[in-house]
Amino acid sequence: xxxxxxxxxxxxxxxELDALESIRDLGGTADxxxxxxxSVTGFDALIVPGGFAHGDYLRPGAIARFSPVMDAVxxxxxxxxxxxxxxxxxxxxxxxxLLPGALQxxxxxxxxxTTTTLRVETTSTPLTTxxxxxxxxxxxxxxxxxxYTCDADTLAELRAEDRIVLRYVGNPNGSVDDIAGVCNxxxxxxxxxxxxxxxxxxxxxxxxxxxxxxxxxxSAGARVG
Amino acid sequence: MLFSVLVExxxxxxxxxxxxxxxxxxxxxxxxxGIRGVRVGKxxxxxxxxxxxxxxxxxxxxxxxxxxxxxxxxxxDVSLSVVEPA
Numbered sequence: 001x002x003x004x005x006x007x008x009x010x011x012x013x014x015x016e017l018d019a020l021e022s023i024r025d026l027g028g029t030a031d032x033x034x035x036x037x038x039s040v041t042g043f044d045a046l047i048v049p050g051g052f053a054h055g056d057y058l059r060p061g062a063i064a065r066f067s068p069v070m071d072a073v074x075x076x077x078x079x080x081x082x083x084x085x086x087x088x089x090x091x092x093x094x095x096x097x098l099l100p101g102a103l104q105x106x107x108x109x110x111x112x113x114t115t116t117t118l119r120v121e122t123t124s125t126p127l128t129t130x131x132x133x134x135x136x137x138x139x140x141x142x143x144x145x146x147x148y149t150c151d152a153d154t155l156a157e158l159r160a161e162d163r164i165v166l167r168y169v170g171n172p173n174g175s176v177d178d179i180a181g182v183c184n185x186x187x188x189x190x191x192x193x194x195x196x197x198x199x200x201x202x203x204x205x206x207x208x209x210x211x212x213x214x215x216x217x218x219s220a221g222a223r224v225g
Numbered sequence: 226m227l228f229s230v231l232v233e234x235x236x237x238x239x240x241x242x243x244x245x246x247x248x249x250x251x252x253x254x255x256x257x258x259g260i261r262g263v264r265v266g267k268x269x270x271x272x273x274x275x276x277x278x279x280x281x282x283x284x285x286x287x288x289x290x291x292x293x294x295x296x297x298x299x300x301x302d303v304s305l306s307v308v309e310p311a
Contacts, residue, residue, distance in 0.1 A: 059295055066292075095295065102297035104236075109243035147241060149298060174241065 003220035005030040006043035008073065008089075010053035010064050015086065015197060019049045022200040026210060028217045035067040045082040045126065045220035046073060048089030050142070050195060060088055060103065060145050061095035070096055082126035082219045083189045087143055090181075090191030099184055099191045100158070101150030103143075107174020111144045115206065116194055117169040118180050122162045125183045126219030127190045127212050136169060137208035139194040146193040148175035148182070158182055165190055227309035228273045228281045234294050234301045235266035269293055272308065281305055 007019045009032045016032060023030035033040055035053075040046060053064035064070070070092075077083045077098055085093035093099045106112055120128055120135040131137075150158070155176060158164050166181035173193075181192030196209030236242050242264050249263040275281035285303050294301045 058293070059299075062292065062295065094297075102295050104298050105241045105243050107241055109241070109246055149240070151297070 002224050003028060003044040003217055004042060005045045005047060005216070005220060006033040006040050007031070007047045007049055008033050008035060008069055009049075010035040010051070010067060010092075012053050012055050013049050013051035013088070015050035015088075015195065018195070018197040019047050019086070022197040022209070022213055023047075023217065025200060026214055026217055028220070033069060035064070035069045038068050038072055040069070040072045040076050043076070043081075044223045045216055046076060046084070047197075047216075048073070048083070048085040048092050049197075050087030050089060053088055053092055056088070059095070061091035061093075064092045065096040074098065077184070077186075077189050080186065080188050081223065082216060084127055084216055085189075085191040086195055086197065087141075087146075087193055090193055091145065093189060093191045098189050099182060100154045101148055101182065103145045103193070104147045104149050105145050106143070106147050106172075108172075112146065112172055113140070113142045114172065115140045116172055116180070118166045118194060119169050121164050121167055122183075124162065125165050125187050125190050127181070127192070127196075127215050128165060129218055130215040131211045135211070137166075137196075137199075137211070138206040139196055139199045139209050140206075141172060141194045142198075143173070143193055146175070147173045148179040148193070150176065161185070163187070166192055166194070226275060226277065226281070226307060226311045228275060228278070228285075229306050229308045230271050230273050230281075230285045231304045232269040232271075232285070232289050232293055232301050233266060233304075234269065234299050235264060237298055237300055240298045273305075277311075278305065278307070
């Protein structure tokens with residue numbers, strides 16, 4: 001497939017190479033996009049990777065949201081382009097207003113670095129087309145601020161519109177309604193705290209992330225036509 | 226006019242505050258009893274040039290709401306004082 005995935009690199013990102021390698025391993029083309037670039041032309045999908053963009057100063061994602069590339073990301077998303085925010089990338093997308101809610105500190109007051117089990121709740125997003133509802137995936141988390149929260153109206157909307165993409169089986173961080181990932185109203189922007197790019201090879205203990213990134217590649221390919 | 230601005234941010238009620246909880250838990254072991262409800266926020270200070278106090282306040286409020294806090298999980302009090310009158 002001729003799809004090309006852009007991985008947005010902020011100062012302080014640290015999962016961009018994992019994202020690149022896992023996409024390439026799956027047969028896709030992927031390149032970095034520097035945060036100061038003002039264009040994402042030529043990409044068919046974007047990943048906002050994990051890490052500590054701009055040092056997470058002020059709040060995770062608070063400063064990254066103002067990086068020049070974010071206007072281009074916003075336009076790409078408004079045009080229906082698939083955008084996936086992983087971990088810190090999820091935080092960046094909520095701060096940018098591309099996804100609802102916010103990520104607060106984990107309920108257990110601890111930084112969590114462990115493997116979680118996720119349940120696929122909808123296949124109607126670019127990250128889950130190749131999975132099946134009810135699939136359970138073993139995918140690691142690595143975060144302090146991963147406790148998803150939103151107001152009651154937003155939660156009701158997310159449920160009613162089938163926008164909760166992934167739920168934890170055994171909630172590790174206190175996220176409301178066990179939410180591990182959500183999508184926007186247009187369904188093309190997805191954010192999740194777990195790291196599918198770190199679960200794409202037997203050597204790292206799980207290959208369950210591959211189905212998610214393969215979905216992204218298929219969705220990106222559909223955009224190429 | 227030059228104003229000195231103090232923005233005090235806090236987590237909204239019900240939002241997890243690990244720092245506050247950890248401080249509160251460690252107080253008794255240090256011999257400080259009878260303290261509860263510890264919440265940790267931030268104090269952000271800056272100077273702001275504006276033609277009058279209303280303009281300065283509007284500007285400081287906008288910066289606070291758009292950037293200094295995330296209204297989903299945080300709230301803030303903004304206070305302002307004159308450093309250099311017009």
